[in-house]
Amino acid sequence: MIKRHLPFATVAVIALVAAPLLLEPFRLGLLAKYLCYAIVALGIGLAWGKGGMLTLGQGVFFGLGGYSMAMYLKLTEAEGGLPDFMVWSGVEELPALWVPFANPVFALSMAVLGPVVLAVVLGTLVFRQRVRGAYFAILTQALAAAMVILLVGQQGLTGGTNGMTNFFELFGQDLAEDSTQRGLYLVVAGVLGVLYLATRQLVNSRYGRLLVAVRDGEDRVRFLGYDPALVKTVTFAASAGMAGLAGALFVPVVGIISPALLGVVPSLELVVAVAVGGRHVLAGAVLGAVVMGYAKTAFSEQFADGWLYLQGALFIVVMTLASKGIAGVAQTVAGRLRSARAT
Template sequence: MTTTVRDVVQLAPPGPRRSWRDRLRGPAVFVLIAVLALVVAPLVLEPFRLGLLAKYLCFGIVALGIGLAWGQGGMLTLGQGVFFGLGGYAMGMYLKLHDAGGDLPDFMVWSGVERLPALWTPFGNPLFAIAFAVIGPVVLAVLLGSLVFRQRVRGAYFAILTQALAAAVVILLVGQQGLTGGTNGLTNFFDLFGQDLAADGTQRGLYIVVAAVLGLLYLVAWQLVRSRFGRLLVAIRDGEDRVRFLGYNPATVKTVTFAVSAGMAGLAGALFVPVVGIISPALLGVVPSLELVVAVAVGGRFSLAGAVLGAVLMGYAKTFFSEEFADGWLYLQGALFILVMTLAPKGIFGLAATVRGLLPSRRERT
């Protein structure tokens, strides 16, 4: 009799029964963090620090997608900055057109552009801009994944390919001064849906939106990982050839996962622009993409919560070190990464799981 992955999933014996306390622990922690993020943080943090936290949470959304693609699917993507940038430029284009009020954006006037390029025209509609911020990265990821995964490109080769894509996109953006703003990118945004972006109330509202979106996407990713699709994704990560021999198509599963992670990065870029007030090639090149991967590794790439935690911690560490040690913060940030990877190769969440495993259980104590 032939055994398939489906049979294994359906006939595998259930794991040890968990108590109701163990089953409620995960949802309880999620609710606690949601309350702290949505209620407590806006009340206790000053506007500047709240804006920084909103920026970290935007990176957390990107990290969530990386954790899904890399941690669960084994696809080390070093070019998430490309998808982040597509979403950011889509939102930035809408904001520039809205601020211009029918005239040319300021950087186009400085660059000698006389008519609005046709590429910019649809982005005057906010619904189109927001939709493109998500759909554009997804379409690009599907095209790239369909070409790459069907050729069974994986591992370091896939990582190098995505890194090369990020470098090529940066060169393209820098070279189109009149179309993209060149090295400076798009900046000087003043209004968002009739609200002053510089107002404290607007920034507080943006923070709540970012935190809520991160929470919703986390629930979606968590459910995806727990589904049969998620188990198949992990099976492909651990033994792609075996899954293929059992009759499944790993290329399709990996492409879908890669597209989901790209859509998350694009949405994060769209939220990042009104929060921070800029989108430029420096934010979507090779170095920012590598920093996000490092953050996921620090938090724990095999855990979705660890990926988000790593992005927030690394963002905070970057700000703290740059404020306190302006001359050597890069060295301190690198030392932090080396320390975590040396003591906890599976990241902070992996270390926490190891410590929990060493502690005696409730039943053993009694």
């Protein structure tokens, strides 16, 4: 029992105690950003790794969460007036859509409920008709593309291409303060830890077995009397909710939300991160998001253009040589070591 939880406990201690003590504020902020992405990756690991649903539109859910949070932050700062970007684009009255987001409870619940509702609607429509596999992937990708165009086009509502930025305080705390950022980091790390444990519990439950069964043989599951569409919709909605929550956390941590952060490319990048980490293992998804986030920062600091080549190449190499990702390689190595010791 203790042995089983040892790896998680070690990582938790490092993340919650060592990292805030050792890292300088700038690096800690970056780590918080990667952990936000890791929450999305966890959802992808659940939906794709365990459920076989390749979702290329997680950026949409991430964005819904992020924009909900950003709207709340903008409204508290405007103190009854109009947010800055609306004044610039000549909007004179606060749009009706924005009004309820002045309430933090409403904004935070919408950050999760909005994505969940969208995922349930889309999932019901798509999975009920037994549209799956690549079709589903393409539809979610089209969703991401459409969402970006919509956000850019509705300048007065969303801030257009620039999105929303210049956030100064959250619940009365100054966002520029190191202590606030450290607190935010701890919140993000805590949320990720709790969600990871919950997801692992879910995957190990009977429901999780059903999900894997749907992934491996949807028709057989149907013949056994289960409803695969329901299983898939619930999983898809859970992963969407996680992405939404991650988006809401991302905004105060990074200080911006814009269409460029949630389109086709960022959505795919996260899927790639999961593939690199290892899609069959939940921890692999989380690891992949952190590793890829770190690699992206490190390489684009050195040579900005080279990153795209490297990312593309990494992609090709991982898919051809190690389709199970880092987690898969680690398992193979561990297995070899064990059998070497046994002989």
